[in-house]
Amino acid sequence: MTDLAVDDRPVLAGGGDRKPPAQAKRRFQGRRIILMIFLILLALSFLTPALWMLNTSLRPEEHVMDFPPGFALSHPQWGNYTTVLRNMPVYFLNSVKLAVLNVVGGLIVSSLAGYAFARLTWKGRDALFGIVLVTAIVPNIIYLLPQYILFQKIGWIDTLFPLWVPRVLTPVFGTFLMRQAFKTLPAGLEEAAQVDGASTFRTFLTIMVPQTKPALAAVAMFTFLDSWNDLFGPLIFLTSPDKQTLPIGLAQFQNEFYTQVGPLMAGATVTVVPVFIIFLLAQRYFIQGVTGSGFKG
Amino acid sequence: MAIHTAVRRAEVPPEVRRNRRRRTLEGWLFALPLVFGIVAFQAAPIVVSMYTSFTSWDGFNSPRLVGGRNYVDLIANDPIFLQVVRNTIVFTVLGVPVTVVLALVLALLGNLKVPGTAFLRMAFFTPYVMNVVAIGFVWYYIFGPTNGLINQFLRTLHITGPAWLADSAWVIPAVVVVSAWQGVGYPMMILLAGLQGIPEEMYEAARIDGASAWSRLWRITLPLLTPQIFFVTISQFIASFQVFGLIYVLTKGGPGYSSSVYIFYLWQVAFQQGKFGYAAAMAWLIVALIAVLTWIQWKLQKKWVFYD
Numbered sequence: 001m002t003d004l005a006v007d008d009r010p011v012l013a014g015g016g017d018r019k020p021p022a023q024a025k026r027r028f029q030g031r032r033i034i035l036m037i038f039l040i041l042l043a044l045s046f047l048t049p050a051l052w053m054l055n056t057s058l059r060p061e062e063h064v065m066d067f068p069p070g071f072a073l074s075h076p077q078w079g080n081y082t083t084v085l086r087n088m089p090v091y092f093l094n095s096v097k098l099a100v101l102n103v104v105g106g107l108i109v110s111s112l113a114g115y116a117f118a119r120l121t122w123k124g125r126d127a128l129f130g131i132v133l134v135t136a137i138v139p140n141i142i143y144l145l146p147q148y149i150l151f152q153k154i155g156w157i158d159t160l161f162p163l164w165v166p167r168v169l170t171p172v173f174g175t176f177l178m179r180q181a182f183k184t185l186p187a188g189l190e191e192a193a194q195v196d197g198a199s200t201f202r203t204f205l206t207i208m209v210p211q212t213k214p215a216l217a218a219v220a221m222f223t224f225l226d227s228w229n230d231l232f233g234p235l236i237f238l239t240s241p242d243k244q245t246l247p248i249g250l251a252q253f254q255n256e257f258y259t260q261v262g263p264l265m266a267g268a269t270v271t272v273v274p275v276f277i278i279f280l281l282a283q284r285y286f287i288q289g290v291t292g293s294g295f296k297g
Numbered sequence: 298m299a300i301h302t303a304v305r306r307a308e309v310p311p312e313v314r315r316n317r318r319r320r321t322l323e324g325w326l327f328a329l330p331l332v333f334g335i336v337a338f339q340a341a342p343i344v345v346s347m348y349t350s351f352t353s354w355d356g357f358n359s360p361r362l363v364g365g366r367n368y369v370d371l372i373a374n375d376p377i378f379l380q381v382v383r384n385t386i387v388f389t390v391l392g393v394p395v396t397v398v399l400a401l402v403l404a405l406l407g408n409l410k411v412p413g414t415a416f417l418r419m420a421f422f423t424p425y426v427m428n429v430v431a432i433g434f435v436w437y438y439i440f441g442p443t444n445g446l447i448n449q450f451l452r453t454l455h456i457t458g459p460a461w462l463a464d465s466a467w468v469i470p471a472v473v474v475v476s477a478w479q480g481v482g483y484p485m486m487i488l489l490a491g492l493q494g495i496p497e498e499m500y501e502a503a504r505i506d507g508a509s510a511w512s513r514l515w516r517i518t519l520p521l522l523t524p525q526i527f528f529v530t531i532s533q534f535i536a537s538f539q540v541f542g543l544i545y546v547l548t549k550g551g552p553g554y555s556s557s558v559y560i561f562y563l564w565q566v567a568f569q570q571g572k573f574g575y576a577a578a579m580a581w582l583i584v585a586l587i588a589v590l591t592w593i594q595w596k597l598q599k600k601w602v603f604y605d
Binding site: 035056109112116121122123128139141143147168170200204229231261264265287291 | 321327328330337338341343356416424429486489546560563568573
């Protein structure tokens with residue numbers, strides 16, 4: 001489970017409970033149970049929209065808006081999914097293609113740059129890092145209009161290029177994370193290899209990169225999320241219906257099936273499930289990335 | 298100075314100098330892909346969009362310089378723009394406190410000494426990884442005026458609920474609810490990390506002095522958490538000013554212009570009306586707005602953020 005699950009944390013408002021005297025123990029147990037029930041309800045209320053989506057995607061159309069919503073698991077209707085899979089393979093493929101390109105490219109560029117900023121001493125390093133910091137602060141919208149004009153001039157509109165090339169070459173957040181990760185490695189790790197006459201690049205690839213797996217996982221995770229859930233990019237750069245990615249394909253799907261909730265929810269579920277699976281597998285790294293805690297390889 | 302360097306230079310043996318030059322070359326080579334990307338896709342676009350904002354341009358014909366007219370038109374002659382700015386401010390003023398307070402409550406709960414907190418934290422984080430279009434589908438039906446989950450539930454209590462997304466008075470609060478539900482996971486994680494960094498001894502001391510749970514919360518937890526609270530407030534505020542996806546999938550800015558927000562209107566101006574100069578001016582105005590408001594918050598933090 002998560003790294004954060006340290007079990008000797010203070011109770012609400014901090015501080016452990018006083019050792020309850022024997023007679024107070026029973027009352028305290030009761031309070032704990034009430035608290036647990038409340039927390040379970042709270043968690044469920046947060047999950048409700050996702051559960052409702054999943055439930056509705058498996059129900060016959062005439063019952064989707066029933067209240068209270070019945071459970072689909074007694075008679076799941078898989079028909080909605082066949083409708084979706086007939087209509088969406090192209091979008092799915094485009095989204096997967098983009099995610100792979102973005103993740104692989106982003107990892108290469110951000111680990112190279114992160115290494116240069118963290119472990120190499122060179123003229124102009126700190127000035128350059130300052131510039132990278134500044135570009136991270138400026139809202140994306142400033143870049144997008146000129147990028148659109150540039151891609152129009154070189155004939156990239158309605159291709160997948162605008163959705164991965166700029167992103168792969170400007171992985172600012174990834175570079176920060178990788179720099180952090182390389183910085184935490186012990187000093188002198190490179191020296192042994194360099195004494196043996198390995199080149200800087202070879203040392204980086206064979207000795208240093210393998211030490212930063214958790215950070216690489218976090219960068220991969222964030223890059224995947226960004227790429228998979230991007231709406232604005234495909235909306236402005238892609239024009240023909242068959243070039244779209246999942247989010248836009250899903251929105252077009254809505255125009256086609258707006259009277260049928262079931263297929264729409266099946267489409268939404270198909271879009272969300274891969275992310276959930278990856279999130280569950282890499283949760284630990286993801287949380288480390290969010291909280292910016294040091295990466296211990 | 299020059300003599301000085303000359304002397305120093307002479308002292309540095311040539312092989313060391315060669316080494317230094319090689320190291321600089323190596324550093325730049327490692328950073329090259331990123332440097333190229335930043336120059337081509339960020340630094341150059343900043344210059345281009347600055348210039349564009351002073352032109353009238355449809356993106357096809359050559360741009361015509363019009364000076365500051367775009368900026369003047371936005372502020373003085375575009376009632377829609379003013380409404381969009383107002384909507385964005387309302388969305389932010391409602392949404393940021395709701396999200397931050399909710400994140401704080403969830404972080405405190407997620408930090409309890411009860412079993413299952415890992416599951417709890419995951420549940421709160423789930424919406425954060427969901428695709429905004431899928432989120433839009435689900436909430437669109439939850440907010441449905443007659444068949445929606447909320448109004449059907451209210452009907453069982455004999456209350457007639459509003460038309461939510463179709464009612465200009467309720468549409469922004471409704472989107473705020475979705476935005477808080479979706480966006481609370483990230484600030485919650487940051488606050489949780491902050492909570493776990495508070496030293497146990499603090500609470501020990503307070504308990505020996507007989508401080509109640511409430512006073513421990515008000516006098517220890519919250520003051521020590523102010524740096525994280527400040528950070529999530531600023532980052533939520535910056536994100537809130539640039540909200541686009543939720544509006545696009547839930548309301549398309551409607552009804553009328555009642556939920557049209559800044560970036561949504563900018564997208565319409567640029568990509569549906571083809572007014573690139575005007576849109577570039579809008580982009581610079583929001584950057585200026587965010588910069589000024591962030592700077593004010595930065596100045597104010599001295600008054601309430603507690604750094605030890």
